[in-house]
Amino acid sequence: MQTRYMERSNSMAAPPAREKRGLDSSSGGDEGQPERKRPALASVIVEALKVDSLQRLCSSLEPVLRRVVSEEVERALAKLGPARLSGRSSPKRIEGPGGRNLQLHFRSRLSLPLFTGGKVEGEHGVGIHIVLIDGRTGHVVTSGPESSVKLDVIVLEGDFNNEDDDNWTQEEFESHVVKERDGKRPLLTGDLQVTLKEGVGTLGELTFTDNSSWIRSRKFRLGLKVASGCCEDVRIREAKTDAFTVKDHRGELYKKHYPPALNDEVWRLEKIGKDGSFHKRLTKAGIYSVEDFLRLVVRDSQKLRAILGSGMSNKMWDILIEHAKTCVLSGKHYIYYPEDAKNVSIVFNNIYEFSGLIANGEYYSSDSLSDSMLIAW
Template sequence: MQRSGRGLQRSGSKRVLDPTNGTGGGGDDDHAAKRPRVPALASVIVEALKVDSLQKLCSSLEPILRRVVSEEVERALAKLGPARVEGRSSPKRIEGPDGTNLQLQFRSRLSLPLFTGGKVEGEQGAAIHVVLLDTNTGCVVTSGPESCAKLDVLVLEGDFNKEEDEGWTEEEFEGHIVKEREGKRPLLTGDLQVTLKEGVGTIGELIFTDNSSWIRSRKFRLGLRVASDFSEGIRVREAKTEAFTVKDHRGELYKKHYPPALKDDVWRLEKVGKDGAFHKKLNGSGIYTVEDFLRLLVRDQQRLRSILGSGMSNKMWESLVEHAKTCVLGGKHYIYYVNDSRNVGAIFNNIYEFTGLIADDQFISAENLTDNQKVYADTLVKKAYEDWMHAVEYDGKALLGFKQKKKSVTTRSDTASASTSNPALYGFVNAQKQLLPGKAGQSTGTPSEAAGVRGTYNGNLAA
């Protein structure tokens, strides 16, 4: 009996612990059947991780979704709002009372790239001008109330691609206006209004406070429209610039220079990225500055091209060289003399580019050499490059003392005539006879002036 009692007690305990068992009566059994199943610890952890990941995903998507919805709502309101407000009033006419079609227009291109915190300027630092045009005639409107209107400067979406000849409505223009991000400073600061004077205006200081990476097109445009307090019943079509990117000011540390300076790091040139493969290859060959690059380009273009390797396409190479050649050269010059008497020598600028010959203090520029003289000069220049340590450095001002030869001496009779009237000129001609086969060339300008001229003798001499 005791054994059976223990068995009943155990079976009763099972029923209490296992709520799924139980068709049998008893208050404890019914209460146990109503209890929820207690989940295992592992499943609790898995579910918690799932919830946490979902919350993180939602929190990361929330600002993106909020921005997209906000933009679309603003666009819809901009399109619907003016139509409802002006529904009872007559719409503005784009044609003036005298038949003119009025349109604002930017007359200056922007200097790119643009960076946050930097001034918005025209190309080469010029001011940005705007005008009011009569599109029928293409002339600036210099009279009438519109010619002295106030204009608002705005930021537009980069994908506002309608061309001026296509035209657009006020609603379309307003639908592409970009506002600052939530919680950010005004997107554009500075002089946000321009007053026309006789149909012409100049934009003042403008600064972007945010980059353009967060909008759909990743680009901005500047826009102009007549200020809202100007109401003459005539619509003046708005103006817009080309689309452009605004980068964070930290990117300015890596921007290219236009034009580059001689002492700029070589990565300031197009197609050479800072710390990139081409930058490392150039540095590995002792080319650290734009000046180093240009000097090797002049002396041995083929070697420079081989340093950059096949990873640089011909198109990239052309862009790189074209950008490098816009560099403004300094006043330094070099002369390589034929012998110790220093009566004849070749002149080079500071990137080792041949600019002319000197004989007895007379100068012949490279572009004025005869064919025979060019052959001689070719030989002399090659010798100079091989023996460059003996080239003498001069300041540009020191070379201004060389005499300018005004008259060509092309025949023996001319030479004899010149020798009797001008002994110094006779010595110059003799020096040319000794060293320059063929006829003497005409001299124009000074060595300093010729150093800035890039003729056909600009780097093929070392080939």
């Protein structure tokens, strides 16, 4: 059976006219040949275009969306009641004047791992939100001078308050503040102050200039405290994050990507160390990128397993494949035309997985195909 392949992508130039058999009725045909109906291949290409266009649109809108999300989160935090905000049983209270129990809290987890020189962000790239609550009610303090207080962002020892006893004193908190090493730049740089608005705020850009390996716990925490000269007659309990490690930025050069990209070098995958034995075996076999790796997974996974050798255990293999399959595929598709099937062509994605069929001018995704339909064609 003679076959022909055609690659279609929004990033590729149109193929020669002779390769458009069955694809474009407007291109004409041989004299006397009936005009072919334009198949629904366009729907496949449109979907591919949608994917790439959406990716470009999301990239351009990302800064705007982050700002809008941060603003909406701040509004939502200010409206949440005690049942939603407390998140744990009531802590021991630090009573201030009038019996008020004012507490600062981080409402975002940090995106880990952190590296020197890298931006400190919340999980999934969102802002790091903070709130001031009344510990007696769990409500955000939205009015009064305390609701617009200015705060300092500082670095704490990772082992501060390991007992999770929230009833620390100001002196205990201050005694665990970490400063830069002698002769080094300030440990934390960027927007080191934040001002609350109606009891809610978002940290600005922050960067660590040094790793955490030199202190006793080998971990840091971010902390918040009231800036000097603000609300000195009221005790507002400080806030702290969970402990975390800051690694030297050189480690970032070797870190894995989650998810990996198609054009990432193959060692970005779990269990494949840069310049290690598995990496060398793969490159020797012509597998340089994550896309190359995934294509061989689809075409001949046993061959790929043999390339990696006996040093790759079943558990390692499962972790490797699971990580690789989190890769986001592009909108590129390949169309396969069997010469003996006049009205049917087969669609594959860019790693050669079967995506669907084009039959009699209609596109059928792989999920919609039944055994009887496949037999009939």
